[in-house]
Structure formats: structure tokens, C-alpha cells
Amino acid sequence: MDFLELEGITKEFPSRSGPPARVMERVSFSVREGEFMAVLGPSGCGKSTLLQMAAGLLPPSSGEARIGGRRVDGPPPEAVYVFQQYTRSLLPWRNVRDNVAFAVEHRIGRRRARAAAEVQLAQVGLAGFGDHFPWQLSGGMQQRVAIARALAAEPALLLMDEPFSAVDALTRLDLQALILDIWTQRKLTVMLVTHDVEEAIYLADRIAMLTRRPTTLAEIVEVGLPRPRDPIATRELPRFLELRHDLLGKLLTRHAV
Amino acid sequence: MTQITRRAGLALTALPLAAPPLVGQTLTRLRVSVIPVTDVAPLHAAMRLGHFAAEGLEIDTSTTAGGATGLPGLVAGQFRVVFSNTVSILLGIREGLDFRFVAGAAAGNPAPPDIFAILTRKGSNIRSGRDLEGKRIASNTRNNIVWLRGMAWVEKTGGDWRKVTTVEVPFPQMADALAAGQIDAGIFSEPFASGALVSHGERLERVAWPIIETAPGATVAQYVTMKDDLERNGEVFERFARGLFKGVDWVNERRHDPALLDLITAFSRVPVERLRQTALPTYPKAVTPAEVQEVITTMARFGMGGRFPAPASLIFRTANG
Amino acid sequence: MRALARPSSGFLLILALLLLWEVSARFDWMNSPNWPPLSVVLAALARDSLGGELPLLLGGTLWRMFAGLLAGGAAGVIVGLLFASLPVTRRLFGLTVELIRPIPIPAIIPPLVLFLGLDNTMKVTVVGLTAFFPVLTNTMQGVRAVEADALAMGRTFGIGFWRRSLHIVLPACLPYVFAGFRVALALALVVTVVAEMIAGEQGVGHYLVLMQFAGRAPEMYATVILLAVLGYGLNRGFLAFERRALHWYFALGAQRN
Known part of the structure; x- marks a missing residue:
């Protein structure tokens, strides 16, 4: 069953001189309930814009996004957006526990939110770090805090905007494993935006390929790799290599044009 | 904070304690704007006694050193009574403000020492208004009684007041400015005139008593209030004048008495040893139409003419002597 | 305090200037009784301080200064937040504010007496007006510097406008608000004393003028010294308070450098 539906999404931004600039042209596809969907495209193609429209943070100029069959019109309670730049979305004046609690304290009160925060921190491997401030932690740990905060809101849909692009390669592997674990355990639906072909193949069930601006949907690729996936073995499977060759080629062509 | 200043002042003085106020009667509060000069000694004496x-x-006195907020504060209802110099009062009246004289305050003395003096640098050979033409003379403010009496002297001694440049210098800085040559003469009032001669005596000298030389014993300052307030609460101001006049009597009986100097020290903070060398003004109770007319006439000669009501109509019955 | 203990060149310069003061007055280089030796001034300072007069006056001055600073500063923060987050308020009131801003506040004290009297109401208002503008300007700058991601983070968790303002925008602006208050503090002391000098019978300012008119130069300079030390102390105290309140901001700054 489709959980997130994007239908004819078009986005224009007003330009200072002349007609508005159209950055996205009728993008339509759906993410099934419990599915892991990656969105892949050349940099600057508006992947993040699309994700923000799905999250209700930005209205489309025409077309609509639906979550659970309901039209998105402002941030829906089922979905949480995870930002690329954790340094900007974490609040430096709050310690780690209170950053996580921030996601829910307006709903359940500060005391219960803090208790919930401890549980989520343990889940992402940060038990005992509650009293630290974000800026006292490494980049990878800060992104774990951001993930814990997203999980605290108990979303059904996670919208992730290049969440691992700002950390080093090894940390990225760790975080990818972490997100797959969480996705499996919690039966979440995930849409993850990335420009990293291997990351998309390794994590996703399907990959939506976008074109350059004005962005349209090029194709949807079935990954078809077995689960559970292994950070080393999966990446050596012939299907993985084939997909990597194929997608990277297309990406490069589109990038060059 | 006003209380504290005054209490500190009280501690300094050795006056006999005040007569007990009427018991069981609520007092009418009257806010009076004053300047910390010897002219207001009777008011403080009457308060203290x-x-x-x-x-x-x-x-409730409000002492403002510059006096800039006195008359505006009266118009705004901040004060019921304001001590001010005659020229500033009359300029307000000329502009249509309904000030009325409720009591006299200070006037010049018929013979030296007087309360205004013109000082110059020794050796500058400035002896008259004529010598001052093209030179700079300081007044604490332009267009007040100090300036007016100074200009009258310039004219009387053969100078053209239009050819003398007036510079505004606050009294406390006047002696330094004169000694340093930034000005060529200063119109000083007491206690700054005597103070300057003590502190800068080897460099400054007095060349004139401007009031004595132009209009001996002429008026300087009065207490005023608003006409509306007088019409509604005339009886309050009669009580004010009665109290004030007892203070005038007390001061006039003690013109060289240490008790008077102690009183003045307490509110002005001028050290007693300086006050001993200071000339005190004449303290009149009344305001006469003739003295007001004299100021109006003199003002007209120095660019402050205009239409004024008849002086008698400006004087409330308390000031009729 | 450590800086004071270290015989740095700055401290030595002050000592040299004070020595020059004493010597120039002792030998009457200025040729004026209005330039008393430092030792005489310090004796006057000690006398009036121990006598209790100056401390009481100073207490009143400080009370008025802080009342005005807090009232004007709080108004600056609130108006700044409103102007920056609701453009319509800026269109309505922005011009009025811009027209009042360049007025030199001490110049309007005499007319203000007409409306507000001579006492605390007028003085606190004058100080409040003085404190308002630097805090307003800085707050608005602070709002513009709030991370867009931090705001979007609040929205994705379904946090409403007011709570976002209070828990994201306000803390993020605080470093700017503090900078505004630091400027306002220095101005507030000056303006409080000037207001006291011009009108009424209150505080250190009135004492200063009274002593000037009474020809008591030592007392006058004693007050000036007291004000200089007070201004320095207030600024140091404020910096210490700022470091505590914004520990996260200073830690971030240290990290970036």
C-alpha cells in the first residue's frame, strides 16, 4: 500500500527579474508502507526541495503530496524530517538529552520527554551522553543525536536529507547500519535523499532517479538485493556492482549535460 | 533621594529645632523649584523653622542647578511655585504664559558689596563697556537677568552692546575661562564673584558692580505661580507667602550671623568660609509695579521688547507688600 | 582581577596618569583651584563614602539605571522579535522607531519634564529609551542569524509559533541581545547621571552639579572617579554574567577558532 504519494509536484521560485524560475516539473511517484526509498540525482537538482515538500515544510506550486492518503498541508504528525547539517538543527544551548526531549516535550511535558530521550539515546548507542552538549561530541555522534530526536517523535515516516554526507567514510558505514537496524525494528517508511550512488543501492528497496533542473523523474529502479544487508558482502554482489555501474553512468551523463 | 540630601544637609547645620507642626492636620504639599543660591535662603529658613x-x-523643594526645568515645570504642573529671575519670567509672560508674582525674592543692594560683579583679567585694561567692544563677555545664560544687567552696564559705560560678543559659560567655569583668556570679561553673580576673587585673585579683578552702576537696588528674582492656580487656590498661596515672609524676617535679622551662613551651607553646600566673603542680596517681600516696569523697559533696550500686560496686573495680592 | 594583578602596560599607564594628576595639581600647573590633587579628591571620596551620603545616592542612581535598562531592554527584545518575525509590525511601526532613534535623548529631557515630571518616572523613561535602541537593533540582527534549519526542525516536530519563538529564536538571538545590552549598559549609566544633572534632586548626577555650583572641586572629582570605577565594574560584571549565561556560545566560538 502506498504510504507517501507525490503527485504532479511542480515548484517555482519567484525570481527578482522576469518570470518565476521553475525548478521542478511534475514529479510523481509513491513510497509504499514500510519501504526504504532512496532519491538520487545530480547535485543541485532539487532533491532536498522535493523532500521538504513531502515533509510539509515547503508548499508545492502545483500538485500535491499525500501521507496515509491525506494531503500534506504543513508538517504532518506522522513524518519527521532529518536535516543534513546536524550542527544547524541541534540546539547548542541544550544538552543532548534536552535536544532529544525537545521533539516531544511540548506534547508530553518535560519530565516524560526526558525519560523518553534516554531510551532513544540508548537505541542510537549514546547511553550516558545525556549531559553532554552537542558541540562536545563528534560529528557522527551529533547525527546520532539528531536521529534519536527524530525517533523520539515516534514517526511512521522518516524523511532524511543526505544525513550522512557530513561525516567521514567509516562513520558513514556505522550510521548506515544504524539506520537499517532502526528501519527494520520499527517497521518505518523511509525516504532518503542522497547523491551517493552506493549509499542509495546499499540502503534502499527502490531508487527514484531525478534529472537536472528543471527536475523531473527519470526512472524508478528496483534494487532487488537480499536483506539483511552486510556492509561488505552486499557491496561485492554482482547485482550491486551492476547497479552501481549503471546508475553512476546515468548520473555522470546527466551531470555533464 | 531628595530626603537623603536634605537630611545630610540637616546634619550639617546647628539651627534651633523647628517649631512643632500642627498636629492632626494633613499638610498641603507644595512643590517649589529653586536654585542652590543664597537668594532662596528665606525659603529654607522658613522650612527649617x-x-x-x-x-x-x-x-518640597526641587533644586535644579541650571534652573532650565523651573518655568517649564511650572507650566506642566510639576511645580506650584518657581523661583526664577525676572527676565525669564517676563519672557514667558510675553509669550502668553500666565505667570503671576506671589512674592519677591532677591534684589541688588543699594551700596557695595553687591550680588553681581563684572570681572576682567588684571592688566587687560578693560574698564568699561567701550573697552569691551569686539571682545567676549561671559554670561551664564543669554537673555536672563544676569545678561541684562551686564548689557546695561556695557551701554552705561559707553559701549555698544551689539558689538560685544556674549558667550554662555556656566558660573562654576567662568573664573577658569576668564583666567585662561577664553573670555575677556565675565558677569558673575554671588557667590561666584567673591569666590573667583579669592581663588584667582592674583589674576582677576573686579571692574564694576553692574546693578549699582545702572539701577541701584533693582530687582533680580521672584517667586511665581500660575494664574489659574492662584484663582482656584489663592488661600494656599497666602499661607505660602505668610510662611515665606517669616523666613525673610528671620534672614534679614541675621545678615551677618553664623546661623544664617550655616543655613545657606546646608542647602547650597558652599563651605561657610567662602560664604563669609559672599555678598548677600536684599531680600524683599513685595513685588512693585515700578520694579517690574523697570525690567520691562530695560529689556526693550536690549532686544527683548514686546507687548506686556500692565505690571500691576501681574502681581498677586500676597506680593503687594 | 588577574589582569589587575599583572603589571601590564595598561595598568601602568593609568598609574602614570594618576601620578601626573597629583603632581600637576600639587605644583598648580593648571593655575586653578578647580584642579585639586588626587590625594585630596580621594580623601573627599572616602569622607563622603564613609559618611554614607555617596553610597545612598549611588544606590538611587543604580536603581534608576537598572530599572530603565531592564524596561527598555525588555521592550527592545520584544519589539525586535516582533519586527523580525512579523513583517507587518515592522511596516506599521518601523518608521516611527527610525525617526525617534537619532534623537539625542539628553536633549529632550527638558520637554519630557512636561509630561513625565522630574523624578523617577522621567529618568527611568529616559534611560529606558536609551537602552531600547541598541537592544532592538541587535535583537533584529540576531533573529536574522537564526539557522533556518533550526526553525524548520521546530516545525517538523509540530511545535507552534510561540514555542518556537521562545525556545529556538530567543535563545539563538541571546548572544546578539547580550551584545545590545552591553552597549545599552554603558549608555544607561551616562544617561542616568545626565538626567539627574538636568532635573530633580536625585542621585549622583544632582550631587555632582550641586558640588560644582558650591565650588567643591574635590567632591566633584570624587564623584567622577566613583562613576568611572562604577562603569568599569559594571562592564566587567556584565561580561562575567554573559560568559556564564552564554557558556555554549563561547564554547562554540572557541571551537571555531
Whole structure:
């Protein structure tokens, strides 16, 4: 069953001189309930814009996004957006526990939110770090805090905007494993935006390929790799290599044009 | 904070304690704007001796050194009574403000020492208004009684007041400015005139008593209030004048008495040793139409003419002597 | 305090200037009784301080200064937040504010007496007006510097406008608000004393003028010294308070450098 539906999404931004600039042209596809969907495209193609429209943070100029069959019109309670730049979305004046609690304290009160925060921190491997401030932690740990905060809101849909692009390669592997674990355990639906072909193949069930601006949907690729996936073995499977060759080629062509 | 200043002042003085105020009567509070000069000694004496309390009045003085907020504050209802110099009062009246004289305050003395003096640098050979033409003379403010009496002297001694440049210098800085040559003469009032001669005596000298030389014993300052307030509460101001006049009597009986100097020290903070060398003004009770007319006439000669009501109509019955 | 203990060149310069003061007055280089030796001034300072007069006056001055600073500063923060987050308020009131801003506040004290009297109401208002503008300007700058991601983070968790303002925008602006208050503090002391000098019978300012008119130069300079030390102390105290309140901001700054 489709959980997130994007239908004819078009986005224009007003330009200072002349007609508005159209950055996205009728993008339509759906993410099934419990599915892991990656969105892949050349940099600057508006992947993040699309994700923000799905999250209700930005209205489309025409077309609509639906979550659970309901039209998105402002941030829906089922979905949480995870930002690329954790340094900007974490609040430096709050310690780690209170950053996580921030996601829910307006709903359940500060005391219960803090208790919930401890549980989520343990889940992402940060038990005992509650009293630290974000800026006292490494980049990878800060992104774990951001993930814990997203999980605290108990979303059904996670919208992730290049969440691992700002950390080093090894940390990225760790975080990818972490997100797959969480996705499996919690039966979440995930849409993850990335420009990293291997990351998309390794994590996703399907990959939506976008074109350059004005962005349209090029194709949807079935990954078809077995689960559970292994950070080393999966990446050596012939299907993985084939997909990597194929997608990277297309990406490069589109990038060059 | 006003209380504290005054209490500190009280501690400095050795006056006999005030007569007990009327018991069981609520006092009418009257806010009076004053300047910390010897001219307001009778008001402070009457306060200290309980003469206002005996009239059912509580006087709350507001001392403003520059006096810039006095008359505007009266118009705005911040004060019920304001001590001010005659020229500033009359300029307000000329502009249509309904000030009325409720009591006299200070006037020049018929013979030296007087309360205004013109000082120059020794050796500058400035002896007259004529010598001052093209030179700079300091007044604490332009267009007030100090300036007017100074200009009258310039004219009387053969100078053209239009050819003398007036510079505004506050009294406390006037002696330094004169000694340093930034000005060529200064119109000083007491206690700054005598103070300058003590502190800068080897460099400065007095060349004139401007009031004595132009209009001996002429008026300098009065207490005024608003006409509306007088019409509604005339009786309050009669009580004010009665209390004040007892203070005038007390001061006039003690013109060289240490008790008077102690009183002045307490509110002005001028050290007693300086006050001993200071000339005190004449303290009149009344305001006469003739003295007001004299100021109006003199003002007209120095660019401050205009239409004024008849002087007699500006004087409330308390000031009729 | 450590800086004071270290015989740095700055401290030595002050000592040299004070020595020059004493010597120039002792030998009457200025040729004026209005330039008393430092030792005489310090004796006057000690006398009036121990006598209790100056401390009481100073207490009143400080009370008025802080009342005005807090009232004007709080108004600056609130108006700044409103102007920056609701453009319509800026269109309505922005011009009025811009027209009042360049007025030199001490110049309007005499007319203000007409409306507000001579005492605390007028003085606190004058100080409040003085404190308002630097805090307003800085707050608005602070709002513009709030991370867009931090705001979007609040929205994705379904946090409403007011709570976002209070828990994201306000803390993020605080470093700017503090900078505004630091400027306002220095101005507030000056303006409080000037207001006291011009009108009424209150505080250190009135004492200063009274002593000037009474020809008591030592007392006058004693007050000036007291004000200089007070201004320095207030600024140091404020910096210490700022470091505590914004520990996260200073830690971030240290990290970036």
C-alpha cells in the first residue's frame, strides 16, 4: 500500500527579474508502507526541495503530496524530517538529552520527554551522553543525536536529507547500519535523499532517479538485493556492482549535460 | 533621594529645632523649584523653622542647578511655585504664559558689596563697556537677568552692546575661562564673584558692580505661580507667602550671623568660609509695579521688547507688600 | 582581577596618569583651584563614602539605571522579535522607531519634564529609551542569524509559533541581545547621571552639579572617579554574567577558532 504519494509536484521560485524560475516539473511517484526509498540525482537538482515538500515544510506550486492518503498541508504528525547539517538543527544551548526531549516535550511535558530521550539515546548507542552538549561530541555522534530526536517523535515516516554526507567514510558505514537496524525494528517508511550512488543501492528497496533542473523523474529502479544487508558482502554482489555501474553512468551523463 | 540630601544637609547645620507642626492636620504639599543660591535662603529658613508647617503646608523643594526645568515645570504642573529671575519670567509672560508674582525674592543692594560683579583679567585694561567692544563677555545664560544687567552696564559705560560678543559659560567655569583668556570679561553673580576673587585673585579683578552702576537696588528674582492656580487656590498661596515672609524676617535679622551662613551651607553646600566673603542680596517681600516696569523697559533696550500686560496686573495680592 | 594583578602596560599607564594628576595639581600647573590633587579628591571620596551620603545616592542612581535598562531592554527584545518575525509590525511601526532613534535623548529631557515630571518616572523613561535602541537593533540582527534549519526542525516536530519563538529564536538571538545590552549598559549609566544633572534632586548626577555650583572641586572629582570605577565594574560584571549565561556560545566560538 502506498504510504507517501507525490503527485504532479511542480515548484517555482519567484525570481527578482522576469518570470518565476521553475525548478521542478511534475514529479510523481509513491513510497509504499514500510519501504526504504532512496532519491538520487545530480547535485543541485532539487532533491532536498522535493523532500521538504513531502515533509510539509515547503508548499508545492502545483500538485500535491499525500501521507496515509491525506494531503500534506504543513508538517504532518506522522513524518519527521532529518536535516543534513546536524550542527544547524541541534540546539547548542541544550544538552543532548534536552535536544532529544525537545521533539516531544511540548506534547508530553518535560519530565516524560526526558525519560523518553534516554531510551532513544540508548537505541542510537549514546547511553550516558545525556549531559553532554552537542558541540562536545563528534560529528557522527551529533547525527546520532539528531536521529534519536527524530525517533523520539515516534514517526511512521522518516524523511532524511543526505544525513550522512557530513561525516567521514567509516562513520558513514556505522550510521548506515544504524539506520537499517532502526528501519527494520520499527517497521518505518523511509525516504532518503542522497547523491551517493552506493549509499542509495546499499540502503534502499527502490531508487527514484531525478534529472537536472528543471527536475523531473527519470526512472524508478528496483534494487532487488537480499536483506539483511552486510556492509561488505552486499557491496561485492554482482547485482550491486551492476547497479552501481549503471546508475553512476546515468548520473555522470546527466551531470555533464 | 531628595530626603537623603536634605537630611545630610540637616546634619550639617546647628539651627534651633523647628517649631512643632500642627498636629492632626494633613499638610498641603507644595512643590517649589529653586536654585542652590543664597537668594532662596528665606525659603529654607522658613522650612527649617516650621513656618510652613504652621500654615499647614509641606514644602518640597526641587533644586535644579541650571534652573532650565523651573518655568517649564511650572507650566506642566510639576511645580506650584518657581523661583526664577525676572527676565525669564517676563519672557514667558510675553509669550502668553500666565505667570503671576506671589512674592519677591532677591534684589541688588543699594551700596557695595553687591550680588553681581563684572570681572576682567588684571592688566587687560578693560574698564568699561567701550573697552569691551569686539571682545567676549561671559554670561551664564543669554537673555536672563544676569545678561541684562551686564548689557546695561556695557551701554552705561559707553559701549555698544551689539558689538560685544556674549558667550554662555556656566558660573562654576567662568573664573577658569576668564583666567585662561577664553573670555575677556565675565558677569558673575554671588557667590561666584567673591569666590573667583579669592581663588584667582592674583589674576582677576573686579571692574564694576553692574546693578549699582545702572539701577541701584533693582530687582533680580521672584517667586511665581500660575494664574489659574492662584484663582482656584489663592488661600494656599497666602499661607505660602505668610510662611515665606517669616523666613525673610528671620534672614534679614541675621545678615551677618553664623546661623544664617550655616543655613545657606546646608542647602547650597558652599563651605561657610567662602560664604563669609559672599555678598548677600536684599531680600524683599513685595513685588512693585515700578520694579517690574523697570525690567520691562530695560529689556526693550536690549532686544527683548514686546507687548506686556500692565505690571500691576501681574502681581498677586500676597506680593503687594 | 588577574589582569589587575599583572603589571601590564595598561595598568601602568593609568598609574602614570594618576601620578601626573597629583603632581600637576600639587605644583598648580593648571593655575586653578578647580584642579585639586588626587590625594585630596580621594580623601573627599572616602569622607563622603564613609559618611554614607555617596553610597545612598549611588544606590538611587543604580536603581534608576537598572530599572530603565531592564524596561527598555525588555521592550527592545520584544519589539525586535516582533519586527523580525512579523513583517507587518515592522511596516506599521518601523518608521516611527527610525525617526525617534537619532534623537539625542539628553536633549529632550527638558520637554519630557512636561509630561513625565522630574523624578523617577522621567529618568527611568529616559534611560529606558536609551537602552531600547541598541537592544532592538541587535535583537533584529540576531533573529536574522537564526539557522533556518533550526526553525524548520521546530516545525517538523509540530511545535507552534510561540514555542518556537521562545525556545529556538530567543535563545539563538541571546548572544546578539547580550551584545545590545552591553552597549545599552554603558549608555544607561551616562544617561542616568545626565538626567539627574538636568532635573530633580536625585542621585549622583544632582550631587555632582550641586558640588560644582558650591565650588567643591574635590567632591566633584570624587564623584567622577566613583562613576568611572562604577562603569568599569559594571562592564566587567556584565561580561562575567554573559560568559556564564552564554557558556555554549563561547564554547562554540572557541571551537571555531
